Amino acid sequence: MAIPYSFAIHDYFRELNESGGIRGCPIDYDLRDDAYDVTKAQAIWDLWKAAPDWDEVVQVMTWGDDATLNLSPQATQEGKPLVSGSHAGLLASPRPIDVIVDVPDVGANFQEALLPQQFKSPGFPNNFFASTDDSTSARGAVFHVRQNQAKRLGFFYCNTAAFCRRPSPAAHAYAREIGLPIGRDLFLEPNEDEASYREKIRYYFRGEIDYKKSHPDYDMVDWVWVGSSPRAMALIAKAVASVQQELRASMPNPIQLIANERAFDEGLYARCGAACVGNVHGALPSLAFGDMSYPSREMPKVVALYDKWRTIDGSGSRAVFADGVSLDARTVNYVKGYVSALVFRMAVERVLDAGKTVTAQNVKEAYESFASVGTGGLTENLAFRPEDHRPQGTVYVYKFSPAGELLSEPPPRLTKLDRSWLGW
Known part of the structure; x- marks a missing residue:
């Protein structure tokens, strides 16, 4: 599940850089695999933190629950917004809950x-995710x-x-x-x-x-x-x-x-x-992935992006998953990764539109200013508030056709x- 998600982030940022970056500024990013290992994720974090340009890092992204729960408090301590692929309900609360x-x-x-x-x-005041939390x-x-x-x-x-x-x-x-x-x-x-x-x-x-x-x-x-x-x-x-x-x-x-x-x-x-x-x-x-049954101006871009970079990479559309099964990586997790990269771009653009410098704190504040931000129809509109980081409350229900294609069950x-x- 992490593979399509990481594919999307990598594809989105290199496509963005190919077209000049955000307002002419390229994105400098480092993508590493923690293999669902908290110790390895911590080692990657420590490596980043020790780098001379750590103060210039404006966001960190993670995938799994364990790594996110371990690193998110450190992100708060370091003042870095953390956008996670984990959607655990407890991560959505910026303040302590008991x-x-x-x-x-x-x-x-x-x-x-x-x-x-x-x-x-x-409480995880610096944790965000562009998706419905697991409990919702x-x-x-x-x-x-x-x-x-x-x-x-x-x-x-x-x-x-x-x-x-x-x-x-x-x-x-x-x-x-x-x-x-x-x-x-x-x-x-x-x-x-x-x-x-x-x-x-x-x-x-x-x-x-x-x-x-x-x-x-x-x-x-x-x-x-x-x-x-x-x-x-x-x-x-x-x-x-x-x-x-x-x-x-x-x-x-x-x-x-x-x-x-x-x-x-x-x-x-x-x-x-x-x-x-x-x-x-x-x-x-x-x-x-590829669902055109709902109005979405962004979904054709998702599909085109995937096809373009898989062709360039020469990797086709297959990915070997954790249990050794080789499956098509055109999945909802690619869409989720795409949205995670998209909202980063929107947050940075919001900082620039306000005439501010792109810093970690300003990016965090930009996220918390999202009131009803559209993702081109890939999700419902997203909102983050300083006291509540649940961005939406919507689920899309699907089932399979006899041919194995996903069929939406609206609304x-x-x-x-x-x-x-x-x-x-």
């Missing part, structure tokens, strides 16, 4: 209880499920990785808020294989069937929110399809899966094929950014 929230949970006995959970954020995306996914007449929403996610489980409480709580009955949670860890997933999912739905027999008024889980990776999402989809076929006499209606952006992109179909057609949906924070789901949700 709240107790009653989160609904359904136990093994199928009884729902409200469990107080504490959510804390130290989860709420948008839940709203889509409710609009599609779901009977009950279950939750499949990994419990050992924060990016999987962190948005789950938001999804649980929002489902209760809008009157959508919830089901049990099921933990499916990244190191498990399809057979393990299938066994756990079979046990889960057999439990649904047995409880329905003894409680006829109970509506079984018919939708599942998934928080995981694309690899795990593919295995989950295959396992659900297999279990659905096995238990079809007691489960006549297809189980629908809706995934957060971390588990869903254009490459998912290559991993799971027919098992992902019709019943697998993805809630994305921007338009998918975009706009979730009001409630102040009480900030930071979790």
